[in-house]
Amino acid sequence: MVSDILIIGGGAAAMTAALYASRAGYQVTLVEKNAFGGQIADSPKVENFPTIQSISGLELSNRMFEQISDLGTNIEMDEILSLQKKDGIFIIQGQFDSYFAKSVILATGVKHRALGIKGEKEFLGKGVSYCAVCDGAFYTGEKTMVIGDGNSALQYALMLAKTSSRVDVVTLFDRFFGDKVLVEALQAQKNVFVSHNLNSLEFYGEERLKGVLFEDTITKEQKRIETNGCFIAIGQVPDNERFQNLIDLEKGFIVTNDAMETKTPGLFAAGDCRVKKVRQLTTACNDGAIASLAAGTYLSSLKPNTL
Numbered sequence: 176m177v178s179d180i181l182i183i184g185g186g187a188a189a190m191t192a193a194l195y196a197s198r199a200g201y202q203v204t205l206v207e208k209n210a211f212g213g214q215i216a217d218s219p220k221v222e223n224f225p226t227i228q229s230i231s232g233l234e235l236s237n238r239m240f241e242q243i244s245d246l247g248t249n250i251e252m253d254e255i256l257s258l259q260k261k262d263g264i265f266i267i268q269g270q271f272d273s274y275f276a277k278s279v280i281l282a283t284g285v286k287h288r289a290l291g292i293k294g295e296k297e298f299l300g301k302g303v304s305y306c307a308v309c310d311g312a313f314y315t316g317e318k319t320m321v322i323g324d325g326n327s328a329l330q331y332a333l334m335l336a337k338t339s340s341r342v343d344v345v346t347l348f349d350r351f352f353g354d355k356v357l358v359e360a361l362q363a364q365k366n367v368f369v370s371h372n373l374n375s376l377e378f379y380g381e382e383r384l385k386g387v388l389f390e391d392t393i394t395k396e397q398k399r400i401e402t403n404g405c406f407i408a409i410g411q412v413p414d415n416e417r418f419q420n421l422i423d424l425e426k427g428f429i430v431t432n433d434a435m436e437t438k439t440p441g442l443f444a445a446g447d448c449r450v451k452k453v454r455q456l457t458t459a460c461n462d463g464a465i466a467s468l469a470a471g472t473y474l475s476s477l478k479p480n481t482l
């Protein structure tokens with residue numbers, strides 16, 4: 176089967192692209208490697224999506240998924256490993272299957288940035304996590320920690336404060352870089368303790384994590400903070416090198432024009448995976464809609480024998 180539009184990814188950008196393309200009557204395949212919703216599924220509370228005052232990221236993702244399923248989008252679970260274009264057709268190689276399409280939208284988003292310190296891999300799933308929404312409940316009544324200074328870290332800490340006995344929030348610099356409303360909400364929590372200017376050195380423990388070793392960036396003194404669960408929220412990194420044969424990258428992000436076109440005709444990119452200034456849910460949806468419409472224009476321009 177040759178899809179009209181194949182979408183790589185299952186986050187907000189991908190699902191919006193699928194929504195537009197499926198409604199326009201195209202044969203659409205969407206391929207996700209992990210979990211539908213992408214990053215927003217990790218958000219405890221979304222309060223900046225127009226028309227919805229407050230919703231969990233997971234619920235929002237489920238609604239998007241239901242919407243595209245109902246419209247007949249063909250949905251596959253697979254990790255796409257490579258992409259080629261031959262005689263006007265894209266050949267998309269997954270881990271489990273091969274796919275073929277007349278046009279492709281890359282909506283691969285970003286993945287969690289790791290600290291890259293001793294013990295991080297060893298204690299992953301045994302006290303170290305990148306997702307408080309997924310794993311926070313495992314530490315109900317226990318001590319937790321969040322490392323990070325942006326909105327994701329603040330959201331994680333606020334969520335954990337409801338179930339943990341104590342939440343330590345550790346930042347590398349002397350302040351938070353997230354929204355004022357979240358910082359103020361955090362300051363109002365009685366069981367949250369903030370430590371600034373700490374550089375993470377090592378996760379330690381035995382079978383499970385027992386704590387984290389830090390260095391004070393000003394005094395250079397080392398400090399241990401005990402915790403049962405540590406959530407790392409220090410940003411994200413793109414993962415697009417595997418498609419480099421057909422796209423240009425800037426610091427790992429895909430270069431597009433305003434119509435979400437890459438340098439290869441018929442290949443588009445949408446959402447957090449592309450070079451852009453604002454990476455948010457609404458801007459991901461915006462990109463998905465534009466990429467989908469641009470893919471439609473591309474398909475209309477093809478000679479009848481390729482349609």
Ligand SMILES: Cc1cc2nc3c(=O)[nH]c(=O)nc-3n(C[C@H](O)[C@H](O)[C@H](O)COP(=O)(O)OP(=O)(O)OC[C@H]3O[C@@H](n4cnc5c(N)ncnc54)[C@H](O)[C@@H]3O)c2cc1C
Binds near residue numbers: 208213221284455457
């Ligand atoms: C904890 C957290 C809280 C947030 N809260 C908010 C908020 O309140 N409001 C807001 O506006 N924004 C928020 N954001 C940001 C927002 O979630 C993102 O900007 C947006 O969801 C990006 O969507 P996307 O579809 O571009 O990428 P992603 O959500 O990253 O989705 C990309 C998807 O592609 C899949 N994928 C990647 N590579 C492949 C491959 N090779 N093959 C198959 N599948 C692949 C991934 O598994 C993933 O599901 C938050 C982010 C986080 C992490």
